[in-house]
Amino acid sequence: MFRSIDESCHKMFHNTSPSKILFSFIWGTFVCLQLAADAASDNNDKQQQPNIVFILADDYGWNDAGFHGSKQVYTPVLDEMASEGLILNNYYTLPMCTPSRAALMTVFQNVWDVRRRKYVGVVNELDTAIEQIVNKLQSKGELDNTIIVFSTDNGGAANGFDNNWGNNFPLRSGKGYFYEGGTRGVAFVHGTMFQNRAGQVSTELIHITDWLPTLYEAAGGDLRYVSDLGSYSVLDVLTGKNLTSPRSEVLVNLNPYSTAKGIKVGRYKYMRHPEDNTDGSYDSWYQAPGPLPFSNETMVPNTTSSQVYCGDIPSNVNFSCYSEKSGIDECFYDLEVDPCEFYNLIDNPDYDSERQKVMDRLAYWESIQVEPIYPPVDPEADPVNFGYVWNPWTNDPRIPPNTVNSHSSKCPGGKGNTCDEM
Numbered sequence: 214m215f216r217s218i219d220e221s222c223h224k225m226f227h228n229t230s231p232s233k234i235l236f237s238f239i240w241g242t243f244v245c246l247q248l249a250a251d252a253a254s255d256n257n258d259k260q261q262q263p264n265i266v267f268i269l270a271d272d273y274g275w276n277d278a279g280f281h282g283s284k285q286v287y288t289p290v291l292d293e294m295a296s297e298g299l300i301l302n303n304y305y306t307l308p309m310c311t312p313s314r315a316a317l318m319t320v321f322q323n324v325w326d327v328r329r330r331k332y333v334g335v336v337n338e339l340d341t342a343i344e345q346i347v348n349k350l351q352s353k354g355e356l357d358n359t360i361i362v363f364s365t366d367n368g369g370a371a372n373g374f375d376n377n378w379g380n381n382f383p384l385r386s387g388k389g390y391f392y393e394g395g396t397r398g399v400a401f402v403h404g405t406m407f408q409n410r411a412g413q414v415s416t417e418l419i420h421i422t423d424w425l426p427t428l429y430e431a432a433g434g435d436l437r438y439v440s441d442l443g444s445y446s447v448l449d450v451l452t453g454k455n456l457t458s459p460r461s462e463v464l465v466n467l468n469p470y471s472t473a474k475g476i477k478v479g480r481y482k483y484m485r486h487p488e489d490n491t492d493g494s495y496d497s498w499y500q501a502p503g504p505l506p507f508s509n510e511t512m513v514p515n516t517t518s519s520q521v522y523c524g525d526i527p528s529n530v531n532f533s534c535y536s537e538k539s540g541i542d543e544c545f546y547d548l549e550v551d552p553c554e555f556y557n558l559i560d561n562p563d564y565d566s567e568r569q570k571v572m573d574r575l576a577y578w579e580s581i582q583v584e585p586i587y588p589p590v591d592p593e594a595d596p597v598n599f600g601y602v603w604n605p606w607t608n609d610p611r612i613p614p615n616t617v618n619s620h621s622s623k624c625p626g627g628k629g630n631t632c633d634e635m
């Protein structure tokens with residue numbers, strides 16, 4: 214893994230201009246991209262542009278980081294970087310799409326422990342790999358001119374879902390669901406550009422789609438070129454220039470092939486069929502299995518402001534996402550007072566007007582929704598025709614050139630199989 218960084222990104226560390234982005238997909242391989250040629254051409258004063266290292270961790274759970282108070286996962290490097298940088302505590306990803314349905318497993322507690330321990334071990338390897346990236350940047354004198362972004366791609370797959378043992382506790386549910394455990398993600402930024410906010414925790418709303426304009430601006434790009442994406446540059450929030458996020462809402466999902474939908478507007482969140490295409494059996498709260506901690510390692514001492522506290526799971530409330538009034542599986546939460554989604558307010562008349570505002574925003578997004586392109590399965594695309602390599606195979610105008618729509622055969626409407634490759 215380390216060698217591949219060294220080889221593929223050799224140029225990055227020996228050339229200080231223009232800015233480059235290192236995308237690091239942690240469970241996979243490292244890819245180094247020269248992105249900012251456009252940004253460079255916008256930038257007439259030729260000031261030195263930053264390197265950008267974007268670390269996207271797969272299915273990384275809210276409760277799988279020391280800086281969120283995990284007593285089980287040992288991430289000293291991430292914790293140190295997060296404490297030197299700015300923790301993004303109101304950050305949303307997508308829930309991702311339909312995972313394969315595995316039969317419900319009936320296993321004993323010690324099997325859970327073993328699997329959770331394996332997961333924790335992988336996270337610790339991730340932590341070590343990131344230390345190597347940072348050390349390499351430092352040894353090349355590039356660290357001061359580097360922006361490091363750490364983000365999960367969706368919530369952790371908890372309690373055996375997707376055969377995985379991430380953890381989002383106390384957030385509800387996890388990957389594949391619209392609940393907070395599936396969408397509220399782990400993230401921080403690190404770098405001298407953010408030194409005015411070093412050691413702080415941001416509660417401003419940020420979405421994973423905001424990285425493109427944000428990093429484009431950070432690299433000196435002109436935002437007019439990326440203004441029509443439905444996303445926002447939050448660079449001023451990260452640098453401290455303007456602490457108010459331009460974003461006020463997050464569209465969680467609008468599944469055009471079902472009635473599943475979700476939106477968060479300000480402090481309120483509405484969902485209909487938040488289980489989306491899953492079988493709905495992982496919609497609860499899952500404590501990290503096994504002892505706390507697994508080892509004698511010294512955990513990060515003070516993470517009060519970046520943790521979510523909800524107390525014990527209430528025993529006397531109705532957890533279902535269901536409206537008696539409408540007879541529909543729908544729910545409405547006030548995340549500011551109820552970040553763990555215990556109390557469904559969908560039928561509470563005190564929230565009628567707030568709920569209507571949220572529904573109006575959802576209706577707006579539905580009105581401008583574009584039909585997704587899911588061409589029928591084309592056997593000509595089979596890699597067997599191209600020496601077992603995915604390759605462009607068609608001039609179909611619906612498919613952008615030089616793309617490989619490897620998902621089309623697996624995700625026609627998201628039913629059934631997994632289409633989550635990262």
Ligand SMILES: [Ca+2]
Nearest residue numbers: 271272366635
């Ligand atoms: Ca993922």
